[in-house]
Amino acid sequence: MSPIISVQHLYKxxxxxxxxxxxxxxxxxxxxxxxxxxxxxxxxxxxxxxxxVVGYLGPNGAGKSTTIKVLxxxxxxxxxxxxxxxxxPWLERERYVRxxxxxxxxxxxxxWDLPVIxxxxxxxxxxxxxxxxxxxxxxxxxxxxxxxxxLNTPVRSLSLGQRMRADLCAALIHEPRLLxxxxxxxxxxxxxxxxxxxxxxxxxxxxxxxxxxxxxDLADVERLCERVMILDRGRLLFDGSLTxxxxxxxxxxxxxxxxEVEYEDVSLPGMDPPVRQGLHAEYHFDHRQVTSAExxxxxxxxxxxxDLEVRRPPLExxxxxxxxxxxxxx
Amino acid sequence: MRHQLSLYLRLISIQLRxxxxxRVSFWTDVITTGLLxxxxxxxxxxxxxxFGSIAGWSVAEMxxxxxxxxxxxxxxxxxxxxxDPDSFSRFIRQGLLDQVLxxxxxxxxxxxxxxxxMRRLGRITQGALVLIFxxxxxxxxxxxxxxxxxPVMWISQIAAMGALFMAGSxxxxxxxxxxxxxxxxxxxxxxxxxxxxxxYPRWLRGFFTYLIPFIFLNFYPALYILDKPDPLxxxxxxxFLAPLxxxxxxxxxxxxxxxxxxxxxxTGT
Numbered sequence: 001m002s003p004i005i006s007v008q009h010l011y012k013x014x015x016x017x018x019x020x021x022x023x024x025x026x027x028x029x030x031x032x033x034x035x036x037x038x039x040x041x042x043x044x045x046x047x048x049x050x051x052x053v054v055g056y057l058g059p060n061g062a063g064k065s066t067t068i069k070v071l072x073x074x075x076x077x078x079x080x081x082x083x084x085x086x087x088x089p090w091l092e093r094e095r096y097v098r099x100x101x102x103x104x105x106x107x108x109x110x111x112w113d114l115p116v117i118x119x120x121x122x123x124x125x126x127x128x129x130x131x132x133x134x135x136x137x138x139x140x141x142x143x144x145x146x147x148x149x150x151l152n153t154p155v156r157s158l159s160l161g162q163r164m165r166a167d168l169c170a171a172l173i174h175e176p177r178l179l180x181x182x183x184x185x186x187x188x189x190x191x192x193x194x195x196x197x198x199x200x201x202x203x204x205x206x207x208x209x210x211x212x213x214x215x216x217d218l219a220d221v222e223r224l225c226e227r228v229m230i231l232d233r234g235r236l237l238f239d240g241s242l243t244x245x246x247x248x249x250x251x252x253x254x255x256x257x258x259x260e261v262e263y264e265d266v267s268l269p270g271m272d273p274p275v276r277q278g279l280h281a282e283y284h285f286d287h288r289q290v291t292s293a294e295x296x297x298x299x300x301x302x303x304x305x306x307d308l309e310v311r312r313p314p315l316e317x318x319x320x321x322x323x324x325x326x327x328x329x330x
Numbered sequence: 331m332r333h334q335l336s337l338y339l340r341l342i343s344i345q346l347r348x349x350x351x352x353r354v355s356f357w358t359d360v361i362t363t364g365l366l367x368x369x370x371x372x373x374x375x376x377x378x379x380x381f382g383s384i385a386g387w388s389v390a391e392m393x394x395x396x397x398x399x400x401x402x403x404x405x406x407x408x409x410x411x412x413x414d415p416d417s418f419s420r421f422i423r424q425g426l427l428d429q430v431l432x433x434x435x436x437x438x439x440x441x442x443x444x445x446x447x448m449r450r451l452g453r454i455t456q457g458a459l460v461l462i463f464x465x466x467x468x469x470x471x472x473x474x475x476x477x478x479x480x481p482v483m484w485i486s487q488i489a490a491m492g493a494l495f496m497a498g499s500x501x502x503x504x505x506x507x508x509x510x511x512x513x514x515x516x517x518x519x520x521x522x523x524x525x526x527x528x529x530y531p532r533w534l535r536g537f538f539t540y541l542i543p544f545i546f547l548n549f550y551p552a553l554y555i556l557d558k559p560d561p562l563x564x565x566x567x568x569x570f571l572a573p574l575x576x577x578x579x580x581x582x583x584x585x586x587x588x589x590x591x592x593x594x595x596x597t598g599t
Contacts, residue, residue: 114344
């Protein structure tokens with residue numbers, strides 16, 4: 001089966017006008033504008049299979065949004081090839097956008113002054129959704145997203161969480177095969193985030209919708225994605241499964257130990273001395289060289305121990321390391 | 331095409347509904363804009379009464395020129411509300427064009443449907459009253475051609491002035507800020523067309539004959555309807571050029587719009 005998204009050697013460069021200061025500068029700008037070039041996306045290539053949920057991660061300004069804008073047909077790239085659903089997004093925009101849904105977390109795609117239901121009903125003729133399908137989809141999504149209580153409220157009066165739920169409904173009402181989410185949980189509280197994640201998983205599993213999402217919240221990634229792509233300064237640093245990411249980069253684990261009694265020396269031969277605080281000690285170790293089982297056995301042989309806990313570094317830490325150390329793998 | 335039209339009507343009806351939510355302020359707006367515009371005409375009327383005529387045009391004949399343009403400009407301003415460079419530049423700045431590009435419908439249609447300022451009814455009504463005043467006081471010898479020319483003038487004027495709105499909005503794809511020069515052309519053009527072209531200096535008349543041929547939209551058809559001789563000696567078909575001028579201007583503006591839109595999509599302002 002051919003991939004639903006295929007991106008090959010994508011580049012996007014922006015020209016930025018260099019403004020000179022002062023009134024004279026403004027005049028000079030007008031007569032001989034000076035531009036500097038910024039590469040937002042450089043040589044990015046990847047493919048997505050139908051039904052995947054993929055996280056597209058990177059620090060601010062890494063080029064995530066630019067990529068999403070190209071993939072949704074809003075922006076024409078400088079060079080490179082993009083085929084989605086067999087179409088080139090920016091060449092046949094009107095036909096292409098019919099098959100995708102998109103959400104930009106920072107801005108609603110709905111009509112600001114209209115009640116939610118009016119906005120949704122406008123989408124029916126726009127996407128030429130058969131009335132029957134529209135009704136049944138609306139029923140299903142209202143139930144899953146709990147929209148009923150604010151269907152008649154204008155979009156501008158919704159809370160952020162409500163707005164995001166309304167937007168999700170709008171993005172999926174025409175049954176797209178692909179969903180692009182740019183920061184879908186930004187600014188939401190824990191419960192609202194979880195609600196949205198559950199819904200995304202639901203449409204992925206029940207309807208087979210392929211999802212590409214950018215986020216700063218790695219809990220989104222851990223909950224939703226089996227695969228992640230990591231972007232930094234326009235370049236793809238990592239593309240692989242979350243397990244692989246953990247395995248390759250999460251080298252330092254921590255073992256937290258609470259002793260029954262105070263010991264003079266709790267260090268183990270061949271290991272870094274632990275960080276101690278009273279009865280508590282933290283052993284940092286490379287799990288690829290020593291397994292936690294082995295370490296625990298050795299400790300139990302020497303000391304009387306009340307509690308043990310193994311902690312893997314949070315995903316955030318791992319990803320921060322990838323940015324910092326520019327670890328590049330394919 | 332039918333689908334597009336029904337979608338457009340749907341978008342407009344939503345605009346109207348939200349504008350009618352505040353009924354009182356809506357009607358006071360309609361009436362004040364009508365009165366405000368009428369006061370311009372009335373002051374001119376008072377001055378003209380003392381002189382009797384200007385450049386051979388009586389008060390009623392001038393009312394014909396003025397009334398026509400007011401009706402057309404008001405209609406255009408209502409129909410092309412979305413393309414008003416002032417509001418469109420705001421639209422761009424707020425990044426609202428992205429949500430338009432995400433919909434499987436032509437961008438121009440969505441912009442047409444994005445605003446429909448009903449308040450302009452005030453200006454249209456005022457223009458209609460002035461035009462009725464003119465027609466009642468003028469001894470026009472009506473022929474089928476003259477009767478037919480009135481709606482043709484109306485539509486052509488809407489098209490030509492709408493083209494300037496569209497061009498002004500297109501410029502904001504590059505500048506982001508609205509461009510004052512094009513507004514001067516639009517509103518200045520309207521002002522110029524409200525009076526007999528013979529009162530203007532030669533260079534200004536030349537500008538509105540050969541560069542932006544507004545002279546054929548109102549002045550020449552009016553000469554024909556009012557049976558006045560052509561003081562400028564242009565070809566005999568000049569009174570009938572209005573639809574050509576309107577059509578060509580709107581065509582050029584829509585091509586320019588397409589260019590601007592692709593520019594926007596490659597720079598992502």
